[in-house]
Amino acid sequence: MTRLIGIRNVEELRKIITSVIEEPDEVYADTFGTKYLLKKIDELYINTIVVEDSVKTAY
Helix, strand or coil, X not given: CCCCXXXXXXXXXXXXXXXXXXXXCEEEECCCCXXXXXXXXXXXXXXXXXXXXXXXXXX
């Protein structure tokens, strides 16, 4: 995936995840308070999962 969206290093990945958190295109939450933040980049969606104000995973 890193080649598909042009990520060349960890700092670029961090910037993308930060942009998803700060300006998501879609936000969903489950009954436990877990948030699913989505942002569309070109034809792909970046999904970042946040639990208790902490990013747990991004794909």
